[in-house]
Amino acid sequence: MRPLTLAAALGVSSLALGIGSARAEEGMWTFDNFPIAAANRLLGTNIDQAWLDRVRLSSVRFGGCSAGLVSGEGLILTNNHCVASCVANLSTQAVNYAATGFTPATREEELKCPGGTAEILTEITDVTARMQAAGEGLSGQAFTQARAAEAGRIESEGCGGDPTLRCQVVTLYRGGQFKLYTYRRYTDVRLAFAPEDRAATFGGDLDNFSFPRFSIDAAFIRIYENDAPVQTPIHFTWNADQPVEGTPVFVSGSPGATQRLLTMDQLLTVRDVMLPLDQLIASELRGRLIRFSQESEENAFIAMDPIVGLENTYKRGLGRMRALVDPQFMAMKSEQEADFRRRHRDAANASDPWAALSAVQPIQRELYAPYTLLETRAGGGSLHFAWARTLVRAAQEREKPSAERLPEFADSRLSAVQSSLFAERPTYPALEQVYLEWWLSKTREWLTVDDPRVQALLGKESPEALSARLVAGSTLADPAVRRALWEGGLAAIEASDDPMIQYVLLIQDETRAVRSEWEEKVQGPTDRASEALAAARFEIYGDSVYPDATGTLRLTYGRIEGSDVPGQRWGAFTTFGGLWDRATGAAPFDVAPRLLAARERIDPGTVLNMAVSSDTIGGSSGSPVVNAAGEIVGANFDSTVLTQRNAYGYDRNVNRSVIVTTGAVTVALRDVYGMDRLVTELGVD
Amino acid sequence: MRPLTLAAALGVSSLALGIGSARAEEGMWTFDNFPIAAANRLLGTNIDQAWLDRVRLSSVRFGGCSAGLVSGEGLILTNNHCVASCVANLSTQAVNYAATGFTPATREEELKCPGGTAEILTEITDVTARMQAAGEGLSGQAFTQARAAEAGRIESEGCGGDPTLRCQVVTLYRGGQFKLYTYRRYTDVRLAFAPEDRAATFGGDLDNFSFPRFSIDAAFIRIYENDAPVQTPIHFTWNADQPVEGTPVFVSGSPGATQRLLTMDQLLTVRDVMLPLDQLIASELRGRLIRFSQESEENAFIAMDPIVGLENTYKRGLGRMRALVDPQFMAMKSEQEADFRRRHRDAANASDPWAALSAVQPIQRELYAPYTLLETRAGGGSLHFAWARTLVRAAQEREKPSAERLPEFADSRLSAVQSSLFAERPTYPALEQVYLEWWLSKTREWLTVDDPRVQALLGKESPEALSARLVAGSTLADPAVRRALWEGGLAAIEASDDPMIQYVLLIQDETRAVRSEWEEKVQGPTDRASEALAAARFEIYGDSVYPDATGTLRLTYGRIEGSDVPGQRWGAFTTFGGLWDRATGAAPFDVAPRLLAARERIDPGTVLNMAVSSDTIGGSSGSPVVNAAGEIVGANFDSTVLTQRNAYGYDRNVNRSVIVTTGAVTVALRDVYGMDRLVTELGVD
Incomplete structure (x- = not known):
């Protein structure tokens, strides 16, 4: 293979390589x-x-x-x-x-x-060529979308709607390889x-x-x-x-x-912007939930599992923060990057993925708060909100051909979406209220009152009043209601008088725009540059390294x-x-x-x-x-x-x-x- | 003056200096x-x-x-x-x-x-020579204590126990100057x-x-x-x-x-260790208090002022975090430091306060959590705890000559301590409980269960149970009780069966040891190096700069x-x-x-x-x-x-x-x- 040959040509021992190579016991191998x-x-x-x-x-x-x-x-x-x-x-x-x-x-x-x-991995097939061809010559959101669409097609072809199988196109080496994983699904x-x-x-x-x-x-x-x-x-x-x-x-x-392939510039964005926001707002939610759980035995029961999950995530974040401010650890990462860049200059053409990633960082620092608050954390943990968003977006997306949809609603993924959506799960209005209040108030705080997206989110209501209105009126706790809305499609969604459905519909333009901007300006360029970085790594180290x-x-x-x-x-x-x-x-x-x-x-x-x-x-x-x-x-x-x-x-x-x-x-x-x-x-x- | 002469000799314009000089509108001047x-x-x-x-x-x-x-x-x-x-x-x-x-x-x-x-500043007197002589040849805690003792003497001499005056030795230019400020006090x-x-x-x-x-x-x-x-x-x-x-x-x-004189190394300690701890635990307290205030109208009333204060401090911290991760701002600070160091090398002898401060940072990173949790934040905001600590420590300290006491209990400062201690203030057991639970649980979390100081703090009790026992039993809400304990001195303190007093007595060894270690290994060396830095700054820029x-x-x-x-x-x-x-x-x-x-x-x-x-x-x-x-x-x-x-x-x-x-x-x-x-x-x- 090409990468191995080059590595051999450079006289690089796979056990003494610095960044790229696996040292003793290092590596999560496929x-x-x-x-x-x-x-x-x-x-x-x-x-x-x-x-x-x-x-x-x-x-x-x-x-x-x-x-x-x-x-x-x-x-x-x-x-x-x-x-x-x-x-x-x-x-x-x-x-x-x-x-x-x-x-x-x-x-x-x-x-x-x-x-x-439960799933068992039964087969691994290489689909690198198809996936790389799909993104060829594209950039930004078009690149992201073309890749996602091709993955959807590969997954559909692979599993052909068989509910006992799941097909997943897995990105390895940050785009250096793509594999189709086929699971037996229970x-x-x-x-x-x-x-x-x-x-x-x-x-x-x-x-x-x-x-x-x-x-x-x-x-x-x-x-x-x-x-x-x-x-x-x-x-x-x-x-x-x-x-x-x-x-x-x-x-x-x-x-x-x-x-592990994050560049130093990317690590600083994680350290300076992403982890602090994540950890600070998690810490406040933790305080709210701790006090909530002290209010009654019922609340203690309701909040036990959420608190355990939250504290686990929070402490993991603390460990990561500590790594990124550990001078020794950061010096090690910095030296590894310097070594990699030197070998890359020696060995390869003029591409500079590090510079491309550096250029993304100011934008990522700017867009992280709106993206995470309005998209990845939207609803703050409220199940009703999550169900409503799935229902609304699925209905909107299913109007389009599979390849043009948000990737999570590609045909190949709909059965997993449905089984999660229709599963019986208890919900607790008091807990829903805590989540929504927290999410709305933190979003308002981080994006500021003057942000038009915040104004769309809240109108003239307070986070507390809005949350109460949505929680009190929503009937999505009943799986039959969710199933009927799913099956009714966009017409049923638009006709629904469930306040949570109506609310999620109301904020679609703003939240989808935030996601598009992130994919266009951050995710797309990052994926492309990371792929170039992974390619450079292959050039030098081969697949003697792990993804x-x-x-x-x-x-x-x-x-x-x-x-x-x-x-x-x-x-x-x-x-x-x-x-x-x-x-x-x-x-x-x-x-x-x-x-x-x-x-x-x-x-x-x-x-x-x-x-x-x-x-x-x-x-x-x-x-x-x-x-x-x-x-x-x-x-x-x-x-x-x-x-x-x-x-x-x-x-x-x-x-x-x-x-x-x-x-x-x-x-x-x-x-x-x-x-x-x-x-x-x-x-x- | 010497510094001005040197600045003039270097041809330095006071309006274009970089770090040391004041640019247009810069400066908080005496x-x-x-x-x-x-x-x-x-x-x-x-x-x-x-x-x-x-x-x-x-x-x-x-x-x-x-x-x-x-x-x-x-x-x-x-x-x-x-x-x-x-x-x-x-x-x-x-x-x-x-x-x-x-x-x-x-x-x-x-x-x-x-x-x-309320106080009005009526007089400013230079006491630099006396203060610098007091610390001469000393280091670590001995240095800190000698300086504090001399300040206490100067303040006593200046105000002679007159309750309508307050004397305060003010450290300017990080020890470059000391001034006695005399206030008319109302x-x-x-x-x-x-x-x-x-x-x-x-x-x-x-x-x-x-x-x-x-x-x-x-x-x-x-x-x-x-x-x-x-x-x-x-x-x-x-x-x-x-x-x-x-x-x-x-x-x-x-x-x-x-x-503003913090070195880059010191700023990184603030950014990496101090602000994250401060902000994360404040954020959790905020969550606890927000939920607490939602529980009843009474709680909303009780928590209003504490929440406002906490949110203000928290947001200020956010602004500081943002400054320290702003690449432009940090580049400016870094350039200013480089300029200062270069001028210092050109102009001065071989002293290197920057290196001395660098050497303190790993220790400060290690000791900040115990110091802040067990000393500066002890009690977490509980008024009962604060009163008890003042009473216990004052009683213990008053057994010694003024010059050997913790500085806040020097004779010159006792009247201010008393007037604060004896003032009528409402306290709310439910709020005290929130503060104590938060403080004890965060201290345990950050220092870990296996820290012997945490074991001394908690014994076999939970933060919740211990807090409840202390709050329920304490009678310190009554100013007459506080006054009697003050006047009874150490005998009265030791004989008291107030659980808060007994608790504070119990943890004195551990908390005082943490404070001593901090003063010995962090505060003392920092003060001395900062003074050298300020002296270097004087050498170059004179008092054309502000403290x-x-x-x-x-x-x-x-x-x-x-x-x-x-x-x-x-x-x-x-x-x-x-x-x-x-x-x-x-x-x-x-x-x-x-x-x-x-x-x-x-x-x-x-x-x-x-x-x-x-x-x-x-x-x-x-x-x-x-x-x-x-x-x-x-x-x-x-x-x-x-x-x-x-x-x-x-x-x-x-x-x-x-x-x-x-x-x-x-x-x-x-x-x-x-x-x-x-x-x-x-x-x-």
Whole structure:
């Protein structure tokens, strides 16, 4: 291949390259380009392509999380926090599975997760040529749209409307490669086991993104078809042995997004403009929700899951802020960029993607606030708003040919949109009100009262009064109403007197204009320059490097290992005995009641959580942790706050993932929650 | 003088210098070093030393604000937001002067502001030699303490315990000069007039730090002695004429603090570590308080003033964040520093204060969170906590000789401590609870659960439970209890069973250790290096430059002027007619009822607010704006959000102060609030 040849011509060793190359344990690799030899050499293992195929077919994507098949009857291990929304949706204040755990005595009592979808990656096909041809000679929004349209066509052709499949054109190397990923898709996902929430969240937000940890952050789901468990002969073997430090491990999951090719100029925009806005407004919402949850037991119940999610995102942002103001880390990034630019000058033609990206930054700094507030965060978390926007935009877009639509409404994506839209989900008017007030007031604050878009948003109403009017009048909580509006198309939408629908219709011009401007002036030019950057990287380093994470299936590798750097010094393991020691009795350091009651039955020396050195990022949650024999030994559920810098660059010294062991999960099932039927299913003696 | 000679020797023009020199309109000058000739030349005015003396003696410091004498009977104009705490303290939910305005029909109905103090600067004496000698040869905490002790001695000698005087050693040029400021002090300050709060806060937080504005942010207080108004023959003449664009003006007030000598390294610490922490936790408190205030009318009343104060601080911080991430502004600062360093290398010996300050930064980055959370923000705003800490520390410190105490408890400062401590102030347990929960939980979050200081702070209690226990049990709301504890000294403190007192006692070791470490490793070295920097600056530029603002009386100058830069384009004036146009009826854009009722009596062309170009910073609030004849034409009440960069460097292009005109105040008194007796007292026909 051309890139490899050039790399070889430059005499570049793939293990000592600086930015482009993967150093030991670095990299979130695709399954069709995993560095088998390098990994085997480093770890002393002996994996091969058949091993990779089996691991891939045992790996599951579940919502924004990862998971792994662990029995022949569709049983899947993931994190408890990955099923938290499901648990919340299945609970009421009276029957609150977050408080009690969800421990169905029989398989028949396993309950369907509203809107839950599980997917297994069955095929990877290269579609680079088609995708690159589609954007040829175009720029700005035309470029973005042409690419999106071509992706839509490829996806439609690939899956042809089969609801059991999902086709996704995946952008790798920031446009250097495009692959069509085909998934087997399961929409009947049932909750098979969840522990008491506190057993999973011991230490709460305070222990989140840290180690040592003491969390049984594990749960099981099961995929069904035609009301019967799916037969899954290919699955991980359950290995509940005590883990041993230094053991090589592989982590298979769908890490969400890294941005390791961001230029220094781009990183400064993230540091100076994007993260501060994100974090400051999240912090205010956090304050509002904390106080809201203190107002009544009902509010505490309603707000629990939203607060956990918000605090998780917020703390991840803090870790990223810390990376971007860490002089050492930024010096490393700067040196890597300088090295890359020097090699690029030496090796390539006159293209300068860095300059193109620099030119975008002032515009991005200017447009980020309106774009994020009016488009990506519109509604502030209100489900009614989100449903209304989906309904309004889908109706408007479906009037056009698929290729001309907003990409999320291409024909190939409509069935996923519908299944999410029609899923039963409880909504809480009081919480909707909090979200909408916050969103409207922060939008007004950041864009200013004098911004015509803000005036369109609010008219003469206050954020509070407008929110109250929309929430009180909306009937979208009823899935039948949503379905009728979907099926009625644009005529039904325009005729609707639902105030939320009418409101979303009212603000379409302004919000669509903001999105168009962003795509035209920021996203389009950035995509094109990033693609040139990725091409330059290929020229120099070849695909001996890995692509940024994109929420698709990857394999990482490393060892079970503690940490010994400032602010992060600890061994590789924690035990149940450590949990009893850390407990104070006051939330969030109170041990879950059923877990506490089982204390005498549990060997205090049993390893509970462990740290591993594999490259990681959010979205890896629930990822199966697999040994060289392909057996599952744990589930990734977290990483440390210092590790959040992984978004921008791999730092082997601080990088640690946090794992709940299969041993601890076995203890929970057998000794705490009476789930012996699952223990048997897992094949534990 | 030495510095001038050197500057002359280097051929440096004082109007074209870069960092050190004052460019047109730049500078917050002391009254004993005002550039009379330069200002007269620039503005075409003819002020002299007698003019300066009269303006100084008509200028008043009131709390953290500025103000001006406007009649011979102790009447003082300041901003309404400067009396907001007084109004809140005098109000109940039933009789809420913030809602109705405070419009006493007779002078006898003017009400005393609890804890209110007004001061007039009567004398300035140079004490540089004594102060510099005191620190000679010392470093770290010993240096800090020796300086503080000497300041205490100088202040005691200067004022000799006279309660009608206050002596303050003022550090200028970051230790380049020390001056003893002697103030005539008035502790019976009564509220003479306040408009409806909404008349002053029209537009609320959204219009705060912006222009055009439509705020009657003005109020009157009056100083009393022996229950009679103080006779004040020296005062400003009231000039309520329509203002004219381009008119030269002078602003006399006590700008709080600028940090224009911060090195680039120090600015990065502010940008990367200090402001993010400050802003993020403030944002969460804001969310908690907003929700709290929505819970009941009582809570709305309680939280109004705290929210206004918090939002003001938060937005100022936003303006500062924006300055420090503005590539142009930072390039300007960087160039100025490079110029200064080059001149310093050319002109001076081998000292390198920049390197010394660089060496402090990693330590400051590390220690800022514990220092600010455990010391400067301890209690989170809880009045009970603040009282308890004052009582505990004063009792502990008073056991030592004055020179060995924490500086705030030197003999010379005890009377001010007492008058603040014994003042009647309402407290609200629910609000105390919000503050304490927030403070304890944020401290735990930022320092982590595993920090021994956090463990000392919380023991096995949750922030919520601990706060509830302290608030429920404390009796410090009663001033008599506070007075008894003060008078009982350490024995009474230790014997007290007040849980807040006991709690503060319990955490003294940890919090004092944090403070000591900060003073030893950060404040001491910073002060010494900053002094060397200031000395270097003197060497080069002389006192043709102005010292950083320090909350003491300064005079600035400029013109009435609009603005024409991106994000800030407008004329110099707004009118009452503009107010009616902007009103929507929905808070905060609802016109105050009494003001609205007077609409027909008010000429819509009357200027309401205006912008002026004089150098400004927070603390200038309430500053008299004076014309060349020494007549008062307005009161400074705000500046724009872009102007917040003034903290770090003067930027003439964006710098604008926002002024409420005497004409608008006259309209309010006469046509809206029926305060004809004040109109007469002001000498308006």
